[in-house]
Amino acid sequence: MTDRWQTTERRLLELLADRAVFGMEGRERLEFAELLEIMPHADTECMERAAAVVLLARTELEPLPAGVADRVRAAALRHLRPPSQ
Amino acid sequence: MPSTLLEKVAGGDAAAVDECLGKYGGLVWSLARRFCPRHEDAEDAVQEVFIEIWRNAGRFDAQIASEATYITMIARRRLIDRFRRRKRAPDTTPIYEDPATSRAEHVEQMEVSDEVARARRFMQELRPQERDVLELSINHGLSQTEIAEATNLPLGTVKTHARRGLIRLRELMGVDNADELKEGSR
Numbered sequence: 001m002t003d004r005w006q007t008t009e010r011r012l013l014e015l016l017a018d019r020a021v022f023g024m025e026g027r028e029r030l031e032f033a034e035l036l037e038i039m040p041h042a043d044t045e046c047m048e049r050a051a052a053v054v055l056l057a058r059t060e061l062e063p064l065p066a067g068v069a070d071r072v073r074a075a076a077l078r079h080l081r082p083p084s085q
Numbered sequence: 086m087p088s089t090l091l092e093k094v095a096g097g098d099a100a101a102v103d104e105c106l107g108k109y110g111g112l113v114w115s116l117a118r119r120f121c122p123r124h125e126d127a128e129d130a131v132q133e134v135f136i137e138i139w140r141n142a143g144r145f146d147a148q149i150a151s152e153a154t155y156i157t158m159i160a161r162r163r164l165i166d167r168f169r170r171r172k173r174a175p176d177t178t179p180i181y182e183d184p185a186t187s188r189a190e191h192v193e194q195m196e197v198s199d200e201v202a203r204a205r206r207f208m209q210e211l212r213p214q215e216r217d218v219l220e221l222s223i224n225h226g227l228s229q230t231e232i233a234e235a236t237n238l239p240l241g242t243v244k245t246h247a248r249r250g251l252i253r254l255r256e257l258m259g260v261d262n263a264d265e266l267k268e269g270s271r
Contacts, residue, residue, distance in 0.1 A: 013248075013252055013255075014248050014252075017247060017248040017251040017252060018244065018247075018248065020251060021219070021222050021223065021247045021251065022222065022228065022229045022244065022247065043149070045158065046149075046255050047251050047252075047255065048158045048161070048162065049149075049150050049154055049155070049158050049255070049258065050251040050252075050254035050255045050258065051158070051161065051219075051223055051251060052154050052155075052157035052158035052161055053154060053157075053204045053207055053208070053254050053258065054204075054208065054219045054220065054223040054224065054254070055116065055157055055161055055223055055224065056153065056154065056157045056200060056201055056204035057201065057204035057205045057207070057208045058220070058224045059112065059115050059116065059119075059157075059201050059204075060115060061111045061112060061115050061197060061198060061201065062111055062114055062115045062118065063110070063111045063114070064106065064110030064111050064113070064114040064131070065114070065128075067128075068110075068114065068128050068131055068132075069106050069110055071128070071132055072106060072110070072131060072132050072135045073102065073103065073106060075132055075135065075136055076099075076102045076106075076135065076136075076139055077099065077102075079136055079139045079140070080094070080097050080099065080102065080139060
């Protein structure tokens with residue numbers, strides 16, 4: 001792996017971290033788009049997953065109320081695609 | 086052949102939807118309650134989040150994240166969208182209601198509890214300032230400027246701590262997933 005590639009990857013991770021925490025500004029968005037052209041197969045959700053860990057660490061689990069579960073279940077049946085034959 | 090719950094959901098397995106609700110309903114509800122102080126808003130948010138989960142179930146990759154992490158990521162994305170639409174700060178104080186929980190739900194939630202414990206271990210691996218900045222931003226909804234004011238750190242330093250903290254968490258998650266895969270192959 002070349003230094004240039006590592007620098008590009010590092011910068012992409014920084015911008016992904018910015019997007020996951022504070023959001024990106026116009027100039028950063030342009031740079032981000034340019035870097036993605038160089039690394040089109042980059043894992044663009046990796047920092048969102050890391051941010052999810054921060055949220056998960058502070059989660060105090062409560063049970064889902066039964067009435068809400070029923071509503072979600074009914075909505076799910078409308079959205080699920082039928083199993084393939 | 087689908088092996089994870091989300092893969093089964095993606096394949097249209099209605100029973101997997103019930104299983105998913107039993108296993109992750111409490112997690113999504115708890116997250117929604119933190120972003121939506123009003124009970125009715127939280128109910129709508131949970132429904133929106135689960136629709137997003139069903140839509141994205143096929144993209145889940147067990148090699149790179151746990152289901153709980155993936156579901157939390159989707160929930161956060163959707164809840165932030167709602168929060169921005171409403172321009173209200175998330176209330177991060179857990180609101181404890183204690184409706185009866187069945188034994189099956191309890192056992193399923195224990196697995197999610199393990200994921201929460203793992204996330205807490207990862208957070209302890211960060212430098213204190215990285216952890217503080219990420220906590221203030223992600224769990225308390227503070228902007229970069231607000232964090233700089235609250236911590237007396239320069240704006241650029243706040244961003245640097247957030248970046249380093251997330252990059253470190255990503256590394257820790259990678260190591261952990263690799264370990265799990267090794268154990269799974271034994």
